[in-house]
Structures are given as structure tokens and as C-alpha cells.
Amino acid sequence: MRTVSSIQELRASLHKVRPQTIGFVPTMGYLHEGHLSLVDKAKETADVVVMSIFVNPLQFGPNEDLANYPRDIERDSRLAESRGVDILFFPSVEEMYPPGSKTNVSVQDITESMCGASRPGHFDGVTTVVAKLFNIIQPDYAFFGMKDAQQVAVVMQMVRDLNMPIEVVPCPIVREADGLALSSRNVYLSPEERRQALVLSRALRQVQSMVGLGERNVEKLRTAIEKVIQESPLASIDYIEIRSYPGLMPLEELHGDCIVALAVRFGNTRLIDNIMLVASQEEAACSVQ
Amino acid sequence: MRTVSSIQELRASLHKVRPQTIGFVPTMGYLHEGHLSLVDKAKETADVVVMSIFVNPLQFGPNEDLANYPRDIERDSRLAESRGVDILFFPSVEEMYPPGSKTNVSVQDITESMCGASRPGHFDGVTTVVAKLFNIIQPDYAFFGMKDAQQVAVVMQMVRDLNMPIEVVPCPIVREADGLALSSRNVYLSPEERRQALVLSRALRQVQSMVGLGERNVEKLRTAIEKVIQESPLASIDYIEIRSYPGLMPLEELHGDCIVALAVRFGNTRLIDNIMLVASQEEAACSVQ
Structure with missing residues (x-):
């Protein structure tokens, strides 16, 4: 497994693998069995599996847990490698959002209720970063857990509306033995x-x-x-x-x-x-x- | 030259041509020498040239000239073919905007002055349709005339911010002999x-x-x-x-x-x-x- 932090280097790596298919698992890290089940599905589906770990500041509100969000890249890296991720994309905030960024991707209507009502601006942050990651990685398939079911609906809507050549694959929630959804x-x-x-x-x-x-x-x-x-x-x-x-x-x-x-x-x-x-x-x- | 109206058919055509490079000339049709100079530049730069003709309703305000915008697909088709366009993409409004579309791509700040101030919503319509066309065609290069200089700045900003793997090539204004910019x-x-x-x-x-x-x-x-x-x-x-x-x-x-x-x-x-x-x-x- 290779870990790359630069978009340019990632693109160069990905260029070599085409025309193999690429399966993409976007995450915010601190991996658990839910994320790793997405890797399993990606490996079944595509030739090459790319995982991203990026705690996206754009999808956190000012009073949310961005600073405290759990991070452990060494552990994540070991888990991803052991599960068969081919390329781990682990960019810095500066790599993803260089100074002067002015573009926003937003989905109307289905972002207004539920988590969108509780977390204003959250889904604009999600769609903007997912659009960027999709353009960077150019996957054939992207795997999302159904725990964030509204996110899945929003990303599918964006993919359809913007004609992104990507199949979004929703994957089942993974739970602890006692029923608690992994998070x-x-x-x-x-x-x-x-x-x-x-x-x-x-x-x-x-x-x-x-x-x-x-x-x-x-x-x-x-x-x-x-x-x-x-x-x-x-x-x-x-x-x-x-x-x-x-x-x-x-x-x-x-x-x-x-x-x-x-x-x-x-x-x-x-x-x-x-x-x-x-x-x-x-x-x-x-x-x- | 082939003319295709379906996104699916277009994608199938484009798939065959890779890894050749694709040059893309987006237009609203009623072609003049300004558009055709973009085709010349695209032919110099890329292996395959795709032109789109689509009068994009999203970038017209309610009191603007959408209904009256000049259209002549037979003449456009002849001109495009004679200049060497390989694929002309001529979609219907329904093909580009199926019912239930909810996604908007917007660039802040540089869209607020000049044409953005005179034409509220215009640039959101431009960036949304250009993002769609880019995802549909997946060009390596996209050619835009500098007569719409603000549009060029906005599209370049979007491409940079969303990490689209596309080089935007601005091309000089073409004028009549007496100085009037072609439009x-x-x-x-x-x-x-x-x-x-x-x-x-x-x-x-x-x-x-x-x-x-x-x-x-x-x-x-x-x-x-x-x-x-x-x-x-x-x-x-x-x-x-x-x-x-x-x-x-x-x-x-x-x-x-x-x-x-x-x-x-x-x-x-x-x-x-x-x-x-x-x-x-x-x-x-x-x-x-």
C-alpha cells in the first residue's frame, strides 16, 4: 500500500492504473468495521481500491467537534493496509482547500430536513468535498455507509444531477453485537x-x-x-x-x-x-x- | 462527424477514443467565426474535438432572451463539420435537466460584479451546466472565448476549486473588420x-x-x-x-x-x-x- 498526500501525485498514480476500475471509499478516518466493510465491498467490485481520510472542515459547524474529532492515522493506515486498500489518500486541509477557494456545490430540498436542519451548511460541505474527491480520484464506484442515509441520498442526487460518471454504492450499517451502530x-x-x-x-x-x-x-x-x-x-x-x-x-x-x-x-x-x-x-x- | 443527443450514447462514443486527448468547445450555437476559432485551437491541441450546442435555460433570467435566442442547427452542423469537429453534442433541455434536478454549482465573489450584477443567477447557471458538460464529456482541454472574460475567470475558478482534471484555454476575441466583437x-x-x-x-x-x-x-x-x-x-x-x-x-x-x-x-x-x-x-x- 502507498500513502500519498498530494493531489498531483495521486493523479499520477491513478493514471497508471486505468483502464482498471477504481473503487473509492471516502472517510474521515478513525476507522471502524463500518468503514472496513466498505473496503470489502469495494474490493469485490473494483480492480483498485482508493480510500481517503480527510476530516473535512467545511462540513462542521462553528460549534461542532472539528477540533476534537478523533484521529489516529497510524492505526488507520495499518487497518486499511491489512484490509487491502491499494492507495490511501490522506491530504492536508491546505492541499484540499488552497487559499482563495470560492466554489460551492449544493443540493437543494433533500438537504433541508433532518441532519440538514440540525447542522446548517453541513451538506454543502459534504457535496463540495465529495465533488472534489470524485474529480481527484475519478472512481468508477464510490462506497458509502447507510448510517449516514441522508448523505447517501444527497450524494446520489448530486451524482445524477451533475452527470458524474460514478456509481454510488450504498452499504449496510454495521452494528456492535448489542445493536449500537458503529461510529x-x-x-x-x-x-x-x-x-x-x-x-x-x-x-x-x-x-x-x-x-x-x-x-x-x-x-x-x-x-x-x-x-x-x-x-x-x-x-x-x-x-x-x-x-x-x-x-x-x-x-x-x-x-x-x-x-x-x-x-x-x-x-x-x-x-x-x-x-x-x-x-x-x-x-x-x-x-x- | 456524428451528432448525438443522448448522454449515454455520447459517453459510449468517448470511451472508445481514450487514451486520445479530448478538446471541448461548449457553445450555445448560432455559430460565428469566434466559435470556429475555438475549434481551430482545439484541433491544434487535442486529438478529438467535441463541440456542444445547448442554449442553457439556467443561465437566462426571466426577462432575458431565452425564447428568442437565435438557433439554426442545420447551419451550425455544416459549419462545425466543415471546420473539423469530430463529435457534436446537441442535447435537449430534458436530456440535460431531467425532472427533479436539485444540484447547483456556484462560485462566490467574482460572480457578484459586472455581468453577475446585471444578470442575477446567470453565473450559477453557467457553472452548473459547464460542470455537467465537463462530467459528461470528460475533456482534457476546454476552449472559451475571451469575449465572455468574466465567464472564463469563473470557469477557471470552478475548475481549480473542484479539482477538475481539465485545462481551460482562453482564446482571443474575434472581431468584424470594423471592430465589432462577434456575437x-x-x-x-x-x-x-x-x-x-x-x-x-x-x-x-x-x-x-x-x-x-x-x-x-x-x-x-x-x-x-x-x-x-x-x-x-x-x-x-x-x-x-x-x-x-x-x-x-x-x-x-x-x-x-x-x-x-x-x-x-x-x-x-x-x-x-x-x-x-x-x-x-x-x-x-x-x-x-
């Missing part, structure tokens, strides 16, 4: 917060069984989620949303493909989780371990 | 307007000789331009700007590379023209025929 931010949780954070996956399983029993009323499902989360005294609800997916339209009754998405704070740590309710097999829904 | 919109002019429209290039020549004689004061140069244009009773000044280029910063004294840019209306027709004043040879400036 680099889980490291922030105190032992007691970590224990109480299980309410997220528990609430989603609750929705799943209600839907399995035939419940279709969104307000009832929402209320049930709220009740489960309020059992955890340390939890503070940011949002509970049940919407169409990937269009993210509000619903009164479930129909078509839907997402149940949560954002909940424990102290300063904001966790997200979701399940998809797929129209063709609503009774089965997607499993939360 | 598809010249066809709108009545004979009397056409005659009076010569004040644009005359005013630019006036600036050029003042600068040749040592004048550096921007307000004095601006006043001289205004005086020349006001000699034409049909002319209505939209803007007269003397700014740094490509940064488009306002100036009090000329220094570094500068642009003198005009937009003037004759009836419903808005014409633009400009000259560059290059720092290294300020006394010479660029010639206006």
Missing part, C-alpha cells in the same frame, strides 16, 4: 452514555415490530420511538423523522420505500441511526441486529 | 444599432491609447469610455468596469493584469466587449482591431 464518535461516550445509547437501536427495532404487526400511521410510530428514547435519562432528542427515501418527503402513512431516522444527543455527543422500510417487503423491513 | 446576439441589431454598436470597440481603443500614453487612473479612463459611448444616442450603458483579472477586484490605479469590460444595451440587445491590459506590457495592451 467514530462512539469513542466520546462515557460508559453510562454508551449503555444508554442502546435506546437508538431499541427504538428502531420497536418500529420494525410495530410495522411487522401492520402499523402504518407515522405519528403513532413516531410517538412509540419517542417513548423508548425518553426511557434513557441522558438522551436528548435532536430529531425523529419518518420519511420517504431517497426523496425525504414527510409522510402521514407509510407507503413506498421509507426511512426511520434518529439523531439523539448524549452530553456533547450526537449519535444518528436509521432503518429502511422497503415497500416490497414492508412486513420484513430491514433487520436491526 | 450570436449581433443578429438582433437593426442597421442603425449595428452602426452605433461600434462605440464599444472605439471606447476600448480609446482606453488603450490613453494607457499607452501613460494614464493609470481608473476613474479618468472610465470617464473617457463613458464619453465615447454617450456619443451614440441609441446606447444605454449597463456597466463600465476596470478591474484586476482574473480576480475582478476594483482598482483606483491600474496595476497587474487588468480588464476593461463593457456592457451596453441597444434597444433590447445587450452587447459586451472587453480588452485586457497585461502588466508585463501595459504600454502595448492587447490589440483591438
Whole structure:
């Protein structure tokens, strides 16, 4: 495995590998099994796997955790190499955003609700950096985890709208044995917060069984989620949303493909989780371990 | 030459030609010698030349000339073929903007003055369509006429900021023998307007000789331009700007590379023209025929 930090050097490396296909796994590092499952999928799909590690300042708000976001490039590098990443792209902030940058890529409408409402400007930061990374790497496939389901919807919309010659491959959420969705931010949780954070996956399983029993009323499902989360005294609800997916339209009754998405704070740590309710097999829904 | 209207078909055609280099000439059609000089330059530079003809609705304001913009695809097609275009991309509005498009590419700061001030939203329309065309065609080189000098600055900024692997090649303004800059919109002019429209290039020549004689004061140069244009009773000044280029910063004294840019209306027709004043040879400036 090679690690390169310069866009020019990366491009030179990539030029040699064409016409092999390139699979791209963009990350902010502090890798966990969720990220590494994307590498596995990329290796199945493409000839060459490129991972980026870049904590993108543009997608953090002024009061968010940019400075404290966990970083460990030595460990990440070992994990990426052992899982078979061919090229790790690890640019500096200056390499990605030279002075005088003035261009913004933004997706309207589906960025306004959910995490977009809680984190103003977040998705503009995401689409701008992803557009840059796509232009730098020119992948054939790009792999994103469904934990950030709204991000997946937004990136797919951008790719379609801007005619980027890239297939976006959404990959399933990876969870701990007890149900907690993997996240680099889980490291922030105190032992007691970590224990109480299980309410997220528990609430989603609750929705799943209600839907399995035939419940279709969104307000009832929402209320049930709220009740489960309020059992955890340390939890503070940011949002509970049940919407169409990937269009993210509000619903009164479930129909078509839907997402149940949560954002909940424990102290300063904001966790997200979701399940998809797929129209063709609503009774089965997607499993939360 | 082949003409294709479908993005998919175009991509399939382009895939075959790599690793040859691709030169791209984006146009709104109604071709004149200015456009065709871009084709000449593209043929000198790249192996395969792709021209697009697309009257982009996104870059027209609600009270502008979208519906009336001159179109003649048969004539354009003959001209493009005779000049050596290899592939002409002539998409429909539906092909370029399928229902549900939500993504916008925008450049800040240098889009706010000059044509950006007169035509709100214009440059967002330009950058969005150019980003799409670049992703569709994946050219190595893209050729733009300097008559739209602000557009050249904006596209270069976008390419740099988004790391698009494309070299933007600015090409000189082509003029009629009497000095009028070629434009598809010249066809709108009545004979009397056409005659009076010569004040644009005359005013630019006036600036050029003042600068040749040592004048550096921007307000004095601006006043001289205004005086020349006001000699034409049909002319209505939209803007007269003397700014740094490509940064488009306002100036009090000329220094570094500068642009003198005009937009003037004759009836419903808005014409633009400009000259560059290059720092290294300020006394010479660029010639206006």
C-alpha cells in the first residue's frame, strides 16, 4: 500500500492504473468495521481500491467537534493496509482547500430536513468535498455507509444531477453485537452514555415490530420511538423523522420505500441511526441486529 | 462527424477514443467565426474535438432572451463539420435537466460584479451546466472565448476549486473588420444599432491609447469610455468596469493584469466587449482591431 498526500501525485498514480476500475471509499478516518466493510465491498467490485481520510472542515459547524474529532492515522493506515486498500489518500486541509477557494456545490430540498436542519451548511460541505474527491480520484464506484442515509441520498442526487460518471454504492450499517451502530464518535461516550445509547437501536427495532404487526400511521410510530428514547435519562432528542427515501418527503402513512431516522444527543455527543422500510417487503423491513 | 443527443450514447462514443486527448468547445450555437476559432485551437491541441450546442435555460433570467435566442442547427452542423469537429453534442433541455434536478454549482465573489450584477443567477447557471458538460464529456482541454472574460475567470475558478482534471484555454476575441466583437446576439441589431454598436470597440481603443500614453487612473479612463459611448444616442450603458483579472477586484490605479469590460444595451440587445491590459506590457495592451 502507498500513502500519498498530494493531489498531483495521486493523479499520477491513478493514471497508471486505468483502464482498471477504481473503487473509492471516502472517510474521515478513525476507522471502524463500518468503514472496513466498505473496503470489502469495494474490493469485490473494483480492480483498485482508493480510500481517503480527510476530516473535512467545511462540513462542521462553528460549534461542532472539528477540533476534537478523533484521529489516529497510524492505526488507520495499518487497518486499511491489512484490509487491502491499494492507495490511501490522506491530504492536508491546505492541499484540499488552497487559499482563495470560492466554489460551492449544493443540493437543494433533500438537504433541508433532518441532519440538514440540525447542522446548517453541513451538506454543502459534504457535496463540495465529495465533488472534489470524485474529480481527484475519478472512481468508477464510490462506497458509502447507510448510517449516514441522508448523505447517501444527497450524494446520489448530486451524482445524477451533475452527470458524474460514478456509481454510488450504498452499504449496510454495521452494528456492535448489542445493536449500537458503529461510529467514530462512539469513542466520546462515557460508559453510562454508551449503555444508554442502546435506546437508538431499541427504538428502531420497536418500529420494525410495530410495522411487522401492520402499523402504518407515522405519528403513532413516531410517538412509540419517542417513548423508548425518553426511557434513557441522558438522551436528548435532536430529531425523529419518518420519511420517504431517497426523496425525504414527510409522510402521514407509510407507503413506498421509507426511512426511520434518529439523531439523539448524549452530553456533547450526537449519535444518528436509521432503518429502511422497503415497500416490497414492508412486513420484513430491514433487520436491526 | 456524428451528432448525438443522448448522454449515454455520447459517453459510449468517448470511451472508445481514450487514451486520445479530448478538446471541448461548449457553445450555445448560432455559430460565428469566434466559435470556429475555438475549434481551430482545439484541433491544434487535442486529438478529438467535441463541440456542444445547448442554449442553457439556467443561465437566462426571466426577462432575458431565452425564447428568442437565435438557433439554426442545420447551419451550425455544416459549419462545425466543415471546420473539423469530430463529435457534436446537441442535447435537449430534458436530456440535460431531467425532472427533479436539485444540484447547483456556484462560485462566490467574482460572480457578484459586472455581468453577475446585471444578470442575477446567470453565473450559477453557467457553472452548473459547464460542470455537467465537463462530467459528461470528460475533456482534457476546454476552449472559451475571451469575449465572455468574466465567464472564463469563473470557469477557471470552478475548475481549480473542484479539482477538475481539465485545462481551460482562453482564446482571443474575434472581431468584424470594423471592430465589432462577434456575437450570436449581433443578429438582433437593426442597421442603425449595428452602426452605433461600434462605440464599444472605439471606447476600448480609446482606453488603450490613453494607457499607452501613460494614464493609470481608473476613474479618468472610465470617464473617457463613458464619453465615447454617450456619443451614440441609441446606447444605454449597463456597466463600465476596470478591474484586476482574473480576480475582478476594483482598482483606483491600474496595476497587474487588468480588464476593461463593457456592457451596453441597444434597444433590447445587450452587447459586451472587453480588452485586457497585461502588466508585463501595459504600454502595448492587447490589440483591438
